Amino acid sequence: MDGVGGALGLAGDQVVDALGTAALAPSVHNTQPWRFRLAPDRVELHPDPARRLPATDPEDRELRLSCGAALFNLRLGLRRHGIKPLVTVLPGHDAPGALAVVRRGGLRGLDEETAELVRAVPARRTNRRPFHDVPVPAAHRRALVRAAERERCWLHVVDDRAERARLQGFVAKAHRLQAEVPGVRAELSAWTGARVDDGVPPASAGVRPAPQDEWALRDFQAAARTPGRDYESDPLVVVLCSFYEGPEAEVQAGQALQRVLLAATALGLSASFLSQAVEVRSVREELRRSLGGLLVPQTVLRIGYGTHVPPTPRRAVADLLLEPCAP
Numbered sequence: 001m002d003g004v005g006g007a008l009g010l011a012g013d014q015v016v017d018a019l020g021t022a023a024l025a026p027s028v029h030n031t032q033p034w035r036f037r038l039a040p041d042r043v044e045l046h047p048d049p050a051r052r053l054p055a056t057d058p059e060d061r062e063l064r065l066s067c068g069a070a071l072f073n074l075r076l077g078l079r080r081h082g083i084k085p086l087v088t089v090l091p092g093h094d095a096p097g098a099l100a101v102v103r104r105g106g107l108r109g110l111d112e113e114t115a116e117l118v119r120a121v122p123a124r125r126t127n128r129r130p131f132h133d134v135p136v137p138a139a140h141r142r143a144l145v146r147a148a149e150r151e152r153c154w155l156h157v158v159d160d161r162a163e164r165a166r167l168q169g170f171v172a173k174a175h176r177l178q179a180e181v182p183g184v185r186a187e188l189s190a191w192t193g194a195r196v197d198d199g200v201p202p203a204s205a206g207v208r209p210a211p212q213d214e215w216a217l218r219d220f221q222a223a224a225r226t227p228g229r230d231y232e233s234d235p236l237v238v239v240l241c242s243f244y245e246g247p248e249a250e251v252q253a254g255q256a257l258q259r260v261l262l263a264a265t266a267l268g269l270s271a272s273f274l275s276q277a278v279e280v281r282s283v284r285e286e287l288r289r290s291l292g293g294l295l296v297p298q299t300v301l302r303i304g305y306g307t308h309v310p311p312t313p314r315r316a317v318a319d320l321l322l323e324p325c326a327p
């Protein structure tokens, strides 16, 4: 792409490649609420206020999780070009308004674990369809827990039957509460269906909800379900938690989210979100208390062995760039 300057010692096309990797991150309703500012010595990650979801995500918590996921991908994109990224989350007056600044911390080649995550970036999808009724092996669960720990977060595996039932109740309750909020419904329909380079297209919508579903998945106006094609009976359900609250923790949790999702992809696993339980503040508080009160639940994932789903669209890198700062 013409006109993109270099940064961090990389040429323009390498920067475009790294930003393209960042932009493949998941984001709530595929809003892609991130922008980047380039300077010779840094890449800044900024939120895009035009892509907020004021009813669904009034405190921008999921916006920051999404940007955190893009930040993790950016780190991988830079590693692919031999750069060791040095990240400052919420840099303050160093880069006003930025959620993170990435500088060059020297050169570092790709180790096998990082290379595996890099390969998983374009293969990862949110998969809302039913999974196969095959349990996720204990070793894979441990690998996902480790992935969250590597990013200074905690992945709580919901194993206990009573706890699963309680979490199902939280998701269902939040789902019902959200259905009564016109703004939430309007945001969902605005970001669903035929859009050009963002939003959730019909092919990614999963299957239409049915009364027998145990977990209330968000309804993206999916096509009718093939009779008998029900959800798996026992998905792996996990709650990704941070150890503290606030914007910094949310960007951190976004990075952990993406490492967990990419580790899952590398292991052949699929994942989808059950975010309603953390989007409705009162339910999030109930969930937090049920986890003992110390951990801060940031998102809820359903994980298992899925079938193929197509990719969702992304905006061009040129549309993600902020004007460079005046020297």
Ligand SMILES: Cc1cc2nc3c(=O)[nH]c(=O)nc-3n(C[C@H](O)[C@H](O)[C@H](O)COP(=O)(O)O)c2cc1C
Residues within 6 Å of the ligand: 024, 025, 026, 027, 028, 029, 030, 031, 062, 063, 065, 066, 069, 124, 125, 126, 127, 128, 199, 200, 204, 217, 218, 272, 273, 274, 275, 276, 299, 311, 312
């Ligand atoms: C913080 C966050 C919350 C999300 N919550 C939901 C959700 O509740 N339900 C859902 O179906 N997808 C959810 N998603 C998935 C996005 O809709 C998805 O990432 C986006 O459509 C892009 O598609 P992709 O993940 O396949 O690339 C969430 C994603 C993020 C990052």
